[in-house]
Amino acid sequence: MSRQERYEQLVRVAWQLVREEGTEALSLGRLSERAEVTKPVVYDHFGTRAGLLAVLYQDFDERQTALMDEALDKSKSTLASRAAVIASSYVECVLLQGREIPGVIAALAGSPELEKIKRDYRSVFIEKCRRVLAPFAEGVEIPTVSLWAMLGAADALSDAAAVGDITAEQAKAELLETITALVARASRGKPAKSSRRG
Structure with missing residues (x-):
């Protein structure tokens, strides 16, 4: 071998x-x-065990990226189609990995080095989503805070589907709605407020 x-x-x-x-x-x-x-x-x-956990997270991330890239290549150049790809790819990848990935992600949080790896991969995913969705935001940059909110929703919905609290289709539909809403908000020039000013 x-x-x-x-x-x-x-x-x-x-x-x-x-x-x-x-x-x-x-x-x-x-x-x-x-x-x-x-x-x-x-x-x-x-x-080390930390090295193994990092490899597992990287393996998960690479499969998620490959699924999304393949689906994007086959999708129509519309907001609905591209947002559906992001939603479906994310949920499907978590379901494919089942209940294991939340445990790996939780274990990654125990070490500053591994937490940095997780953050780096998530930042790459957010930037990819920004590029994919940018053509539909009518020249307005989609706020980073909105993309992080999308990622939080993607994690929560996927985890809920993985444990059977909701169906995969419900998770995908809700995430699709979240994504299209954040693009619509950005295109109106009204990004989500990240803080209040007094």
């Missing part, structure tokens, strides 16, 4: 371990047992 194949196998087994036993059970030693490899092999690939 090549190094890359071993790496991909370890990532798959790590996700399986998180799915079956929870993020708290994820350690490099436990991963080596489940993957039936020696501990030095696992340590060589990830270094």
Whole structure:
């Protein structure tokens, strides 16, 4: 097995371990047992538990980006179509990963370095959404605060769908409405207020 194949196998087994036993059970030693490899092999690939968590988050983010890019390439150049792609891609990726990704994200919050990785990836996602939605905002820049609000809604709705509190279709429809509303607000030149001035 090549190094890359071993790496991909370890990532798959790590996700399986998180799915079956929870993020708290994820350690490099436990991963080596489940993957039936020696501990030095696992340590060589990830270094630390924090390194493994960062890889899992990156894997999730890359799949989310690939799903969205593919769907955007096939979509019509309309606000409804592009917003539907963002909403569907986000929800579908979280559902594909099931209940594991919230645990990984929670574990990332425990370390300043890992929290920075999460913030960096989220900032990239927000900027991508800004570029995708910009043509429909009639020359007005979509406020960053609105895009962060969209991301918060995307996380909450996707997590609720993942645990069965709402359906995937409800999550997608509500997120689609949120996205189209923030673009409409920006195009009217009335961005969401981020603070009140006295």
